Amino acid sequence: MAGNGNGNAMGRNGLPTIQTRPNGICHDDSSAPVKANTIDELHSLQKKKSAPTTPLNGIQGAANFSFFTEEERQQQQLQSISNSLASLTRETGPKVVKGDPAKRTGETPKVSHHHHFTVTPTISVSDSSLKFTHVLYNLSPAELYEQAIKYEEGSFITSSGALATLSGAKTGRSPKDKRVVRDESTEDDLWWGKGSPNIEMDEHTFLVNRERAVDYLNSLDKVFVNDQFLNWDPEHQIKVRIVSARAYHSLFMHNMCIRPTPEELENFGTPDFTIYNAGQFPCNRYTHYMTSSTSIDLNLGRREMVILGTQYAGEMKKGLFSVMHYLMPKRQILSLHSGCNMGKSGDVALFFGLSGTGKTTLSTDHNRYLIGDDEHCWSDNGVSNIEGGCYAKCIDLSREKEPDIWNAIKFGTVLENVVFDEHTREVEFEEKSVTENTRAAYPIEYIPNAKIPCVGPHPKNVILLACDAFGVLPPVSKLNMAQTMYHFISGYTALVAGTVEGVKEPQATFSACYGAAFIMLHPTKYAAMLATKMEKHGATGWLVNTGWSGGSYGLGKRMKLAYTRKIIDAIHSGSLLDATYKKTDVFGLDIPTEVEGVPSEILDPVNTWPDKKAYKETLLKLAGLFKKNFDVFTSHKIGKDSKLTEEILAAGPVF
Ligand SMILES: Nc1ncnc2c1ncn2[C@@H]1O[C@H](COP(=O)(O)OP(=O)(O)O)[C@@H](O)[C@H]1O
Ligand SMILES: C=C(OP(=O)(O)O)C(=O)O
Ligand SMILES: [Ca+2]
Numbered sequence: 126m127a128g129n130g131n132g133n134a135m136g137r138n139g140l141p142t143i144q145t146r147p148n149g150i151c152h153d154d155s156s157a158p159v160k161a162n163t164i165d166e167l168h169s170l171q172k173k174k175s176a177p178t179t180p181l182n183g184i185q186g187a188a189n190f191s192f193f194t195e196e197e198r199q200q201q202q203l204q205s206i207s208n209s210l211a212s213l214t215r216e217t218g219p220k221v222v223k224g225d226p227a228k229r230t231g232e233t234p235k236v237s238h239h240h241h242f243t244v245t246p247t248i249s250v251s252d253s254s255l256k257f258t259h260v261l262y263n264l265s266p267a268e269l270y271e272q273a274i275k276y277e278e279g280s281f282i283t284s285s286g287a288l289a290t291l292s293g294a295k296t297g298r299s300p301k302d303k304r305v306v307r308d309e310s311t312e313d314d315l316w317w318g319k320g321s322p323n324i325e326m327d328e329h330t331f332l333v334n335r336e337r338a339v340d341y342l343n344s345l346d347k348v349f350v351n352d353q354f355l356n357w358d359p360e361h362q363i364k365v366r367i368v369s370a371r372a373y374h375s376l377f378m379h380n381m382c383i384r385p386t387p388e389e390l391e392n393f394g395t396p397d398f399t400i401y402n403a404g405q406f407p408c409n410r411y412t413h414y415m416t417s418s419t420s421i422d423l424n425l426g427r428r429e430m431v432i433l434g435t436q437y438a439g440e441m442k443k444g445l446f447s448v449m450h451y452l453m454p455k456r457q458i459l460s461l462h463s464g465c466n467m468g469k470s471g472d473v474a475l476f477f478g479l480s481g482t483g484k485t486t487l488s489t490d491h492n493r494y495l496i497g498d499d500e501h502c503w504s505d506n507g508v509s510n511i512e513g514g515c516y517a518k519c520i521d522l523s524r525e526k527e528p529d530i531w532n533a534i535k536f537g538t539v540l541e542n543v544v545f546d547e548h549t550r551e552v553e554f555e556e557k558s559v560t561e562n563t564r565a566a567y568p569i570e571y572i573p574n575a576k577i578p579c580v581g582p583h584p585k586n587v588i589l590l591a592c593d594a595f596g597v598l599p600p601v602s603k604l605n606m607a608q609t610m611y612h613f614i615s616g617y618t619a620l621v622a623g624t625v626e627g628v629k630e631p632q633a634t635f636s637a638c639y640g641a642a643f644i645m646l647h648p649t650k651y652a653a654m655l656a657t658k659m660e661k662h663g664a665t666g667w668l669v670n671t672g673w674s675g676g677s678y679g680l681g682k683r684m685k686l687a688y689t690r691k692i693i694d695a696i697h698s699g700s701l702l703d704a705t706y707k708k709t710d711v712f713g714l715d716i717p718t719e720v721e722g723v724p725s726e727i728l729d730p731v732n733t734w735p736d737k738k739a740y741k742e743t744l745l746k747l748a749g750l751f752k753k754n755f756d757v758f759t760s761h762k763i764g765k766d767s768k769l770t771e772e773i774l775a776a777g778p779v780f
């Protein structure tokens with residue numbers, strides 16, 4: 126039967142005929158007209174005002190009795206932000222106003238600053254006191270996307286909806302530029318001197334850099350402010366404020382910190398810790414202590430961090446991690462540079478390891494609940510994630526090998542320094558032309574089996590990951606307590622120097638507690654806490670080599686991720702605990718003779734090396750490096766009695 130089904134009369138060529146009204150005017154649309162007379166009116170219909178974040182307080186009939194009206198609360202919030210942004214040398218803080226300066230709404234801005242407008246202009250008043258600082262406060266990912274795309278060069282939406290950005294000249298952390306204020310209180314508490322990551326600076330220099338950052342931020346049209354939380358353990362949660370100049374940084378921290386609910390935000394009050402990220406602006410090399418254009422400065426007394434001269438976003442998350450490494454042990458809580466997940470039966474595993482060893486990859490496991498990929502606390506209540514998001518490496522990412530991370534790269538995710546097709550916007554994950562350290566930062570709930578809230582019971586397994594590019598460490602070893610401590614304090618990994626042309630030799634790195642760059646106290650303090658907790662809760666230690674097999678870098682190959690996953694599965698299930706073990710030479714490690722799903726011959730690395738002599742030489746070389754590194758710890762006592770210390774010293778390689 127002919128006809129198009131919607132009752133329109135058909136014209137000769139099969140198209141519906143256009144109806145002509147009696148007045149001769151032609152109407153080609155049948156839908157109702159919009160309820161607007163002008164374009165401006167039409168646009169005003171598009172956006173609905175967000176519900177106020179303070180629906181109950183101060184409103185009649187609310188059960189809660191409240192001290193403040195909504196107006197007063199808003200005023201206090203602006204005042205708190207103005208206080209954060211205040212110069213310490215001028216009388217008045219900036220006049221803070223919420224909203225994008227590009228949008229002129231015609232509304233009278235709610236202004237807040239230290240004193241009132243009636244300051245008599247004197248020569249001590251600078252131009253900065255005449256201008257407003259526009260604050261973009263806890264924007265949503267969609268708003269931050271728009272800001273980034275409009276105003277930040279190098280921002281693009283990829284085909285899967287992620288926000289691709291560039292971090293500028295710095296595409297990784299700058300540990301040599303991380304400084305900590307040394308004063309009376311930190312003098313005795315912190316780890317200083319040889320091996321310590323804490324490069325000292327004085328309070329005055331900190332204030333010089335702080336002033337530089339604050340002036341820079343106030344000179345901009347607008348700044349981003351994030352008020353968020355750290356630590357999923359409600360008893361030990363920390364309120365953090367991040368002041369930054371880029372939408373990219375605001376979105377990154379939105380993803381990486383714990384996101385407050387509207388109610389929590391309403392009661393946020395004064396932050397416990399504030400970051401001033403002025404990363405586009407360099408530090409001044411005429412300033413005392415400055416050795417480059419970059420400085421990341423921590424002042425524990427003021428509870429502030431200043432970032433100058435680097436836009437690498439990881440600096441913020443790892444900077445806050447350092448702060449937690451100070452604050453948590455003060456409360457007898459152990460802070461851990463580890464990933465963490467939990468099985469269906471509630472068995473928790475920790476994954477320690479330096480950058481690139483597999484914390485993120487192996488804690489993101491489709492068969493287990495993800496608690497977190499990088500930073501945790503272990504208290505008497507169990508474990509808790511410090512963060513609200515994950516920061517995965519993207520180099521050579523494949524959908525097949527890491528499906529959950531692949532699928533998390535969607536709207537809301539920040540993709541740093543990746544390369545994509547200019548037309549399709551498909552990301553080329555194998556491309557290293559900007560950097561090898563390409564990254565994705567996404568909220569933890571983008572992983573389907575994330576455990577929210579991100580807390581769990583006491584760990585059953587403590588897995589130490591080493592990416593051994595020498596290829597001599599076994600794929601898996603079971604450790605006794607002394608060995609666990611020995612390897613935890615050593616914090617070994619060896620990566621290939623990839624960036625330097627022609628370098629074939631793997632570079633051994635020893636980083637105490639698998640995170641020397643972030644710890645604030647002496648490593649033995651954390652080690653002693655770990656030993657106590659593992660003993661108390663009966664956790665088993667494991668050493669897993671996620672690096673080379675069949676020879677060193679250049680000759681052998683990286684361990685297949687599928688095999689490492691099988692090994693990890695066997696640890697989780699408990700089956701590896703019951704395996705048959707044999708002891709290795711030199712390192713004295715207990716290695717299983719069989720692991721389900723893994724070829725048995727690879728379990729003892731000597732079998733995989735065609736050249737046995739080269740194997741032995743390499744093994745001894747690595748043992749020598751371990752011994753040399755541990756020398757600095759031999760004079761330290763670990764824990765209350767010296768028994769553990771002696772056992773730990775004896776748990777190293779013997780040759
Ligand atoms: N056998 C393996 N085990 C773990 N990771 C592996 C393995 N082989 C290759 N990889 C790759 O190594 C990288 C590990 O990095 P990641 O998990 O981000 O480390 P971390 O979180 O500890 O910094 C990932 O890119 C992963 O794909
Ligand atoms: C963010 C970092 O952590 P990781 O490499 O351990 O994921 C980093 O080291 O810069
Ligand atoms: Ca936010």
Ligand SMILES: [Mn+2]
Nearest residue numbers: 484485499516
């Ligand atoms: Mn990681």
